[in-house]
Amino acid sequence: MTRNTGYVWHERYGWHDTGTFAGIVPPGPMVQPFHNFESPESKTRFNSLVEVSGLVEHLTKLRPALATEEDVLRVHTPRHLEHIRSQSEAQLGDAGDGWSPFGRGAYEIALLAAGGTITATEAVLTGAVDNAYALVRPPGHHAERDLGMGYCLFANIPIAIEWARVHHGVERVAVVDYDVHHGNGTQHIYEDDPDVLAISLHQDRLFPQDSGLVDERGFGAGAGATINVPLPAGSGNGAYLAAFERVVGPALRAFKPQLIMVASGFDASAVDPLGGMTVTASAYRSMASTLVALADELCDGRLVFSHEGGYSPVYVPYCGLAVLEAISGVETGVPDPYAHSFEHSPAHPLKPWQDEVIGASEALARQLGLVV
Numbered sequence: 293m294t295r296n297t298g299y300v301w302h303e304r305y306g307w308h309d310t311g312t313f314a315g316i317v318p319p320g321p322m323v324q325p326f327h328n329f330e331s332p333e334s335k336t337r338f339n340s341l342v343e344v345s346g347l348v349e350h351l352t353k354l355r356p357a358l359a360t361e362e363d364v365l366r367v368h369t370p371r372h373l374e375h376i377r378s379q380s381e382a383q384l385g386d387a388g389d390g391w392s393p394f395g396r397g398a399y400e401i402a403l404l405a406a407g408g409t410i411t412a413t414e415a416v417l418t419g420a421v422d423n424a425y426a427l428v429r430p431p432g433h434h435a436e437r438d439l440g441m442g443y444c445l446f447a448n449i450p451i452a453i454e455w456a457r458v459h460h461g462v463e464r465v466a467v468v469d470y471d472v473h474h475g476n477g478t479q480h481i482y483e484d485d486p487d488v489l490a491i492s493l494h495q496d497r498l499f500p501q502d503s504g505l506v507d508e509r510g511f512g513a514g515a516g517a518t519i520n521v522p523l524p525a526g527s528g529n530g531a532y533l534a535a536f537e538r539v540v541g542p543a544l545r546a547f548k549p550q551l552i553m554v555a556s557g558f559d560a561s562a563v564d565p566l567g568g569m570t571v572t573a574s575a576y577r578s579m580a581s582t583l584v585a586l587a588d589e590l591c592d593g594r595l596v597f598s599h600e601g602g603y604s605p606v607y608v609p610y611c612g613l614a615v616l617e618a619i620s621g622v623e624t625g626v627p628d629p630y631a632h633s634f635e636h637s638p639a640h641p642l643k644p645w646q647d648e649v650i651g652a653s654e655a656l657a658r659q660l661g662l663v664v
């Protein structure tokens with residue numbers, strides 16, 4: 293079954309400049325200059341494959357609009373908005389944590405990334421498309437209300453959720469985050485909100501350090517609506533698919549969202565310079581198919597992906613293509629050229645120490661079913 297899938301991309305996303313770095317550190321006398329791991333390459337090459345594979349002919353291209361100040365201020369403090377705007381006028385500014393550099397004009401590109409996520413959400417909510425993928429940059433899931441961090445300037449998904457609440461009366465939203473890093477921004481923005489379920493699958497204590505533990509469950513009225521699955525380093529397809537089956541599925545069924553948003557990072561892939569996981573394109577395809585089925589079952593198929601991390605310029609395009617094929621139902625026939633290297637790793641079968649973590653998160657998903 294094919295679907296009408298919306299697709300957001302804009303050349304300006306590739307113009308977001310993260311400066312001359314050596315991966316994650318500034319160059320210095322004993323650090324040879326290179327580029328930042330967060331570079332345009334993985335995203336522009338993802339878009340290139342969508343074009344060259346012919347998949348783009350089967351997608352509905354959506355032109356992103358700039359988010360407005362009002363849109364941003366539903367989530368962020370005026371101080372943070374002003375910080376990003378003023379830093380964006382410098383030759384090399386920073387989002388707030390000292391490790392998230394950007395060049396001139398980043399403010400407008402960040403507004404376009406948040407706006408692109410809004411555009412995708414609007415198209416899904418109006419029924420213009422069945423589901424959507426917003427290939428935006430810079431990413432958003434680390435951005436806190438008053439602080440940019442981890443390459444994130446504005447919280448793209450929360451900005452789109454708050455827009456949807458105001459303009460479409462959406463009440464209950466679930467966020468599923470499979471980026472290898474903890475979705476700390478999304479969690480903190482919604483940790484006292486019972487109407488937004490934030491589920492994050494990530495590498496245990498990778499970034500932010502000591503963040504995203506199982507016992508972070510939200511508080512106040514939002515207690516229980518935060519679920520973390522901090523998978524041990526080295527987890528592969530077996531752990532991720534088990535977490536989807538035993539945690540994501542039951543939690544979404546218990547929560548009954550009206551809209552599912554996905555923080556789609558591909559840095560849990562087998563060759564990511566910032567992650568220590570071994571996920572392959574076939575598992576990303578399976579996770580996306582599961583989300584499509586859950587959205588069909590729970591919320592008339594309303595499913596919006598917003599791109600996050602993923603720093604392998606050569607592999608992210610195939611992981612992304614697999615997700616786009618899964619949500620559109622269109623098969624391009626383009627094989628994963630890395631499958632012969634990555635699919636047969638002994639890292640893939642579920643290990644007991646991974647099963648233990650999933651079991652703890654699974655218990656939280658069951659409790660959500662009892663509470664709601």
Ligand code: ZN
Nearest residue numbers: 471473559601
């Ligand atoms: Zn990430």
